[in-house]
Amino acid sequence: MSDKPSSYERFPVAQRIEHLLLFLSFTTLAITGLVQKYINVDISLWLIQVFGGISAMRIIHRVSATIFLFEIIYHFVLIGYKSYVECAEMTMLPGIKDVKDGIQAFGYNFGLKKSRPKQGRYTFDEKAEYWALMWGGAVMAITGFMLWNPIVTAHLLPGVFIPAAKAAHGGESVLAVLAILVWHFYHVHSKRFNKSIFNGKLEHHEMEEDHALELEKIKAGVGKFSFPPEVIKKRRSIFFPIAAVFSLASLVGIYFFVTVETTAISTLPPAEQVQVLATSIPTPIPTATPTVVTLNMNPNKPQETDLDLTTWDGGIGVLMQQKCGMCHGASGDLSLATYADAVNGG
Amino acid sequence: MxxxxxxxxxxxxxxxxxxxxxxxxxxxxxxxxxxxxxxxxxxxxxxxxxxxxxxxxxxxxxxxxxxxxxxxxxxxxxxxxxxxxxxxxxxxxxxxxxxxxxxxxxxxxxxxxxxxxxxxxxxxxxxxxxxxxxxxxxxxxxxxxxxxxxxxxGNVLAPACTDCHNPHTQTLLVDKNGNTLGEARVNIPLTCSKCHNEIYGQYKGSVHGSSLLLEGNIDTPTCIDCHSVHNVSAIDNAFRLRSPGICSKCHADKALMDKYGLSSKVNSTYIADFHGTTVTIFEKTAPDQQTNTPVCIDCHGVHNMTRSDAPANGLHIKSNLLKTCQKCHPDASENFPASWMSHYTASPTKAPLVFYVNLFYKIMIPLVIGVMALYVISDYIRRLIDKRKGVKES
Incomplete structure (x- = not known):
């Protein structure tokens, strides 16, 4: 087996670009989105400031969402090209075999099966991830549209769909991010660092371990067949106009998605219509006597409100002191300082 | 002499x-x-x-x-x-x-x-x-x-101490613990009205003002409860952003709200919903910045807030709510107000769609991630065992 190639092409450049777009948009969406879901966590507030504030962060989230949508369209065009023009096998389609492979893989890990499943170009775990991404992408795009354009949504659906969309958008995001962290990171980073998405190649032993059936097919020459150039040319001449129309329609759709409504006014909500400074009436002269609450802050001092104005000690003395005492104090001939003085006269 | x-x-x-x-x-x-x-x-x-x-x-x-x-x-x-x-x-x-x-x-x-x-x-x-x-x-x-x-x-109308407190007639305003006395609470709006008479007029007719001034109910807020006594602050962006916190001093107080049959979750539900989330983020990260996102007073009124079932502008009445939404969302249609959860938490009877979506993810996330984690852990251990035994991977 000296003629066996040491590596096999797994991802052409076009697909590697797709992954890059997906990686960038997904990561940005995840960070800028989760931060908004978990605002009570300190790191969220820190990240908001790093991104330049919540308004800037929301713009970044939406730009990333738009890039994500571009990537989805690009992906569909690419699938269309491969399936129609190249008549390539739809290797990503799930089947009963994938369920069996999954069960066998589980069984092997628990010692119930003798061997791992032999799998084709895409393993059951890769298919699971791909279709989870498809499902998640659809949920996020639809609920994202509703959140981005709640007024248009409420024209078509009951209003409660909008908070429901928010719940789904948040729930799905957690599911997606955790799936990436657990499933994707394990399979392509932890189990064995799979570099094929960067350099496009898998080593022979990697092919043997993960894609044994595909390797067998390659060795048997299946899939090597390519159509004559004129057939390709003819198919392209049909495919490209359709793809152009589809792309254009999708771009119009994205444009609609992004610009269809102005949800809210950009200014502050209309304020209270009231003059802040409006004096009641010219201050009356002399100022009206207010009602005084009886208070006694000094516990050692008896209440002075129950004046008995029939005796000198009951209040008349104090009254005399206050009203007359200035002249008729100790200094004048008539002193009103004490009852005796008053009786004495001047 | x-x-x-x-x-x-x-x-x-x-x-x-x-x-x-x-x-x-x-x-x-x-x-x-x-x-x-x-x-x-x-x-x-x-x-x-x-x-x-x-x-x-x-x-x-x-x-x-x-x-x-x-x-x-x-x-x-x-x-x-x-x-x-x-x-x-x-x-x-x-x-x-x-x-x-x-x-x-x-x-x-x-x-x-x-x-x-x-x-x-x-x-x-x-x-x-x-x-x-x-x-x-x-x-x-x-x-x-x-x-x-x-x-x-240089505003000649700006008050000095004696404009609010006539020292020759001022009675005690606080009790031993520093709490404002009931009678003082009732008199405060009159004091402020000397210069803020139009606001006083609004307040007098509000659910708070009528309760305090007509019924003498000292549970209800008087001017200083929201605006502070001596360090009355400017009504600026920062005040706007922290105003929900002011409202929730009373409206998140369960014992007080129970007394009036009101929900004490209005602030937590507000924060959980679109508007409150944004306002909370702004308050925590950029408290001086302006945001057009509404705070309590933008929907409920500033000094003239009414009961939610008041026919004229109570927000429990759908047409009033729509009008309120349209202040900021001019294109809002009849369905639109339902997109706001009205301070409710989703339940099988209130916004069931939201409740079941949440329930779906509450089950799906642990289930899916659990199965994934189980596979990943078992696979990892299996590979370790295989490696030790020298079993070739395939």
Missing amino acids: KGKHPNPFHLPWIIAGVFIALVLIGTAFLPNSTAVAGPALAQAPDNLQLSAAELSDSACLGCHGKPGLITTLPDGEKLSISIDGGLYQQTVHGNQGLPCTTCHISITGYPHPELTIDTHKEFSFEATQACQQCHAEQYAAVKDSIHMQAHEA
Whole structure:
């Protein structure tokens, strides 16, 4: 087996670009989105400031969402090209075999099966991830549209769909991010660092371990067949106009998605219509006597409100002191300082 | 000074005394004023001289105790200079036996020095020096207030201490624990209304104002509960952003809200919904920044908030809610208000769609991630075992 190639092409450049777009948009969406879901966590507030504030962060989230949508369209065009023009096998389609492979893989890990499943170009775990991404992408795009354009949504659906969309958008995001962290990171980073998405190649032993059936097919020459150039040319001449129309329609759709409504006014909500400074009436002269609450802050001092104005000690003395005492104090001939003085006269 | 001044009990002396006192006191108070309005000031005897020690309250009230004394200031404003000594005895100051000279610090004898002020306001702001002697903490707070800023910017209407607290009639406002007394709470809106009369009018008709002013219910907020007492702040972006916190001082208080059959979750549900999330983020990351996202008062009204079932603008009435949404969302249609959860938490009966979506993810996330984790862990361990046994991967 000296003629066996040491590596096999797994991802052409076009697909590697797709992954890059997906990686960038997904990561940005995840960070800028989760931060908004978990605002009570300190790191969220820190990240908001790093991104330049919540308004800037929301713009970044939406730009990333738009890039994500571009990537989805690009992906569909690419699938269309491969399936129609190249008549390539739809290797990503799930089947009963994938369920069996999954069960066998589980069984092997628990010692119930003798061997791992032999799998084709895409393993059951890769298919699971791909279709989870498809499902998640659809949920996020639809609920994202509703959140981005709640007024248009409420024209078509009951209003409660909008908070429901928010719940789904948040729930799905957690599911997606955790799936990436657990499933994707394990399979392509932890189990064995799979570099094929960067350099496009898998080593022979990697092919043997993960894609044994595909390797067998390659060795048997299946899939090597390519159509004559004129057939390709003819198919392209049909495919490209359709793809152009589809792309254009999708771009119009994205444009609609992004610009269809102005949800809210950009200014502050209309304020209270009231003059802040409006004096009641010219201050009356002399100022009206207010009602005084009886208070006694000094516990050692008896209440002075129950004046008995029939005796000198009951209040008349104090009254005399206050009203007359200035002249008729100790200094004048008539002193009103004490009852005796008053009786004495001047 | 005993016997120094003439016996005033001769009629000519009385007449002369009145005249001289009038001129004397008039010029003492009003150095730039040419005319003294109103009735005769008092019967201060001619040539009366009193030292600081002799200057008792009764001496002051000898002149100022007469009712109806009015003086005209250089700017034309009329000022009452009568003090009701009896009333003063019952005030928070008089009750503690504070003599006149505690506050009238420039008066250290008789005749007292001339006042060199042109306006009442000028006098009031000079008097703040006296207030600070005992109320330094309050004065420090006032220094940061919008009122002091207005004064410094030259607004002649800006209040000094005595514009809100007439020291000659001011009664105790707080209890031993520093809580505002019930009666004071009821009187506060009247005090503020002296300058903020239009707002007072709005407040009076609101669910809060009518409860406090008409029913005397001291649970309801008075002006200072939202605006603070002395450090009344500017109504700026920062105030707007922290205002939900002000509302929730009462509206998140379960015991208080239960008393009125109101929800105490209005703030937590607000924060959980679109608007509150944004406002909370702004408050925590950029408290000075402007956001068009609504706070409580934008939907419920500022000073004129009503019960949610009030026919005119209560938000429980769908048409009112729609109108409120349209203030910021002009294109909102009839379905739109339902996109706001109205401070409810989703349940099988309230917004069931939201409830079941949440339930779906509550089950799906642990289930899916659990299965994944189980596979990943088992796969990892299996590979370790295989490696140790030397089993070739395939």
